[in-house]
Amino acid sequence: MEIINTVKELKQALSSLRKKGKSVGFVPTMGALHQGHMDLVNRANTECDVVVASVFVNPTQFNNPSDLKLYPRTPEADGELLKKFGCDFAFFPSVEEIYPENRIVPQVDLGNLDQVMEGEFRPGHFNGVVQVVLRLFQIVEPDKAFFGLKDFQQVAVVKRMVSELKLPVQVVSCETLRTEKGLAMSSRNKRLSEEQKEEALIIFRTLSKAKEDASRFSSAETLQRAKAFFKTGNLQLEYLHIVHPETLQDLTDNWVPGATMCIACFCGEVRLIDNLTLIPY
């Protein structure tokens, strides 16, 4: 595996491989890598000839400076993991490489996708995600890009950006990886104590219970029951919604295939998000 820090070097390395007809799979990350990321690298390896992973804690997607400061950073361990899991190029760019002066900031119409849920509580977050993912796509020019469904709304936003800008990349969404007890794998889990990891299981229990309830109750009732159940734990709820999987609009009294429950909450100081498909596609 080659570790690369500059756009120029990465473009050079990839262009010669592309000339040989190799397909490129891309896994964008913010580091503090875990099994969930390695699952994306594995998937990229099975579907593409060459795998590139980027590790870049993107400042423009953090609306809260202390969240950015506290975001876990483990570059050495990240490099080791990427090598072990068969990544070909690990891209560790600086902020200047990603955001050079006088860059053009793209305007992308995301409809309402960036206004709800995460968008409501993290204003500007998806603008930052779109900026960085677009820039990374322009650098890597991947055939396929792999994203984890734990960030369900992010996947919808990136797909929308790709279709709005007619980018020649296929966005592949991959199932959320969970611990044996159900906690969704997340870089932020590194900031949880063992006790908090136990407490955070209320998230998956709430989602799983809602999935059971969905076969017997309306979406409004299922949501109310989930809110009440979540309150039996110790976490602070930020939002809990049942949404349409593509428009992300609330499903207030109807069910559709792919209806998804999305949650954001605080476990101590740590903000966690998760989701589960309640109605099969």
Ligand code: PAF
């Ligand atoms: O999901 C993430 O880790 C980030 O939002 C991403 C896609 C790497 C953009 O910074």
